[in-house]
Amino acid sequence: MRHIQIALTKGRLEKAVLPFLEGIGIDCSELKEKGRKLVFHSKNTNISFILVKAVDVLTYVEHGVADIGIVGKDVIMENEKEIYEMVDLGIGRCRFCVASIPSYDPSSYKKKTIATKYPNVASAYFRQKGEDVEIIKIEGSVEIAPILGLADAIVDIVETGVTLRENGLIIFEEMHDISARLIANKASLKMKKDEMFAVIEKMEEYIGNRV
Numbered sequence: 001m002r003h004i005q006i007a008l009t010k011g012r013l014e015k016a017v018l019p020f021l022e023g024i025g026i027d028c029s030e031l032k033e034k035g036r037k038l039v040f041h042s043k044n045t046n047i048s049f050i051l052v053k054a055v056d057v058l059t060y061v062e063h064g065v066a067d068i069g070i071v072g073k074d075v076i077m078e079n080e081k082e083i084y085e086m087v088d089l090g091i092g093r094c095r096f097c098v099a100s101i102p103s104y105d106p107s108s109y110k111k112k113t114i115a116t117k118y119p120n121v122a123s124a125y126f127r128q129k130g131e132d133v134e135i136i137k138i139e140g141s142v143e144i145a146p147i148l149g150l151a152d153a154i155v156d157i158v159e160t161g162v163t164l165r166e167n168g169l170i171i172f173e174e175m176h177d178i179s180a181r182l183i184a185n186k187a188s189l190k191m192k193k194d195e196m197f198a199v200i201e202k203m204e205e206y207i208g209n210r211v
């Protein structure tokens with residue numbers, strides 16, 4: 001069996017993905033006791049893992065350093081990369097929304113300023129609506145932008161809605177559902193076909209049995 005490298009997104013998705021890996025029979029004991037390590041080996045398969053930032057999952061998979069990646073649809077949409085999206089894992093569920101303070105008027109003809117961590121997603125969304133907006137890239141805590149007058153509205157991820165509520169913002173438009181996806185390197189799918197599809201098919205079966 002050829003070696004398979006899987007790139008996992010560090011942070012929020014890290015724990016959520018463990019039951020999926022264990023559910024398809026991959027030993028994750030090293031990953032569970034990780035400390036500060038970033039590379040892990042499964043004891044019962046020829047699979048190893050690397051733990052990297054979301055956008056770097058795409059980069060490692062695009063370049064074939066990782067054969068498989070687990071990453072949010074938000075990150076896939078924001079960054080155009082040459083990868084195959086194979087399976088919707090149904091975890092890390094949230095959605096892209098346009099939100100702002102209650103006095104925001106989405107139908108105003110005035111040119112709007114939109115603050116976001118996702119400039120490509122935001123500009124594509126307003127472009128398909130035929131609206132010319134100014135995008136301001138923010139790295140986090142985006143909810144502050146309309147409160148302080150930096151932007152008219154934000155494009156951001158909403159999960160529970162608590163962050164919006166606690167900052168006095170409301171949703172004006174629901175844009176796109178998001179969840180974690182299993183992605184694959186194009187060449188690996190050909191070169192390591194059997195090993196890759198063994199993982200992909202087991203994952204699909206595991207998800208099918210969960211619902």
Ligand SMILES: Nc1ncnc2c1ncn2[C@@H]1O[C@H](COP(=O)(O)OP(=O)(O)OP(=O)(O)O)[C@@H](O)[C@H]1O
Nearest residue numbers: 010011012013054072073074075092093094157159
């Ligand atoms: N409430 C949420 N906020 C942000 N991301 C979420 C949420 N719920 C699910 N996700 C998913 O989890 C992924 C990882 O989110 P996380 O917050 O760990 O990373 P990040 O925001 O990209 O990184 P960092 O906080 O280090 O900048 C997101 O890309 C998204 O797909």
Ligand SMILES: O=P(O)(O)OC[C@H]1O[C@H](OP(=O)(O)OP(=O)(O)O)[C@H](O)[C@@H]1O
Nearest residue numbers: 140141142156157158159160161162163
């Ligand atoms: O609807 P909720 O459940 O409240 O979740 C949404 C919040 O979570 C994310 O932020 P994150 O925690 O990643 O921090 P950030 O603001 O630094 O991006 C997102 O940007 C929202 O702020």
